[in-house]
Amino acid sequence: MRTWRVLLVVLVTVVAVVAVLWLAQRRLIYFPDRAAPAAPPDVREVALETADGLRLSAWLLPPTGADRGYAVLMTPGNAGNRAGRIVLARSLAAAGLTVLVVDYRGYGGNPGGPTEEGLALDARAGLAYLSAAGFVPGRVVYFGESLGAAVATGLAAEHPPAGLVLRSPFVDLAAAGQVHYPFLPVRLLLRDRFAVAETIARVRVPTVVIYGSADATVPPDQSRAVADRAAGPVTVVVIDGADHNDAELFHGPRITSAVTDLLHRLG
Missing domain, CATH: 1.20.5 (Single alpha-helices involved in coiled-coils or other helix-helix interfaces)
Structure with a gap:
């Protein structure tokens, strides 16, 4: 008994x-920072209208270097808000790019709460904004960071851009979660999937995969697996010794160079 x-x-x-x-x-x-950050003087705060009726704040940076005629749609990772991406955005603007930094629902003073479907809608709203501003998809590069790499890959499968840059992508959310919660049936429990490796097998645009060799959040072998599954031409950039949130991997000069090198290859 x-x-x-x-x-x-x-x-x-x-x-x-x-x-x-x-x-x-x-x-x-x-892990959103829900506070609405004040827009710096060199940033234009814009509104994105989502298909499910949300109005989201985002930041637009015009090119401060010689205008290349391309825009970068930035989809951030799972923590913080748009203020944490301003250093990289300014670096890209200085390289002659128009930069739109999306802030998802529930982040940076925006209404709603984040989900996989919701973040996809938010990214589509960002692309719609750039399209209305005169940037056809062939003049837009998607830049996705970590979880945002999954968002950017999903958008690329639906609306192919000129090129795709993925920083620290994981195979899928379950594979990333299993690294940190090995004692749980993560794959069975997850509602949000973010199947990056599966989705990128349908993306044929030129792609750059960037990762740090010491990334303890998204293991390097997962980022390499994403690069291996891409259907289009792939360039891999490894930042030796960099962990997931190290400055060199977050907004270092090699990140900007990876984007501009991609543009050179696009002609």
């Missing part, structure tokens, strides 16, 4: 833990 009671307690505990994880899982995926 005692054995059955112990087993029952264990079973109830496991079910309770799984239930909590199922209900609260997005709090373990998305």
Whole structure:
């Protein structure tokens, strides 16, 4: 009898833990800074209209170097807000690019809460804004960072850009989550999938995959696997010794160079 009671307690505990994880899982995926950042003087705050009726704030930076006639649509990672991407955005603008930094629903003072479907809608709204500003898809490069690499890849499969730059992409969210929660059935529990490697197999545009060799958040072998699955021509850039949020990988000069080198190849 005692054995059955112990087993029952264990079973109830496991079910309770799984239930909590199922209900609260997005709090373990998305870490938004919900505060609305003030736009610096060199930044234009713009509004993106999503297909499900949200109005999102984003930042637009015009080129400060010789205008190349290209725009970069930046889809950030899962933490912070657009203010944390301003250094890279300014570097890209100085390289002659128009830069739109998307802030997702639930981030940076925006309404709503993040989900995989919602982030896809937010990225589409960013592309629609650039299209209305005169940038056809053949003059837009998508730049996705970490989780944003999944968002950018999904958008590229739907609306092929001139080129795609993925910084620290994972194979899929379950593979990334299993690294940090090896004791949980992550693949069974996840509602948001972000299947990057599967999706990029349908993307034929020139692609750059950037990762740090010491990335402890997204293991380098996952980023390499994404590069291996790409259907189009791929360039791989490895930042030796860089971890996931190190400055060199976050907004260092080699990140900007990876984008401008891609543009040179596009002609």
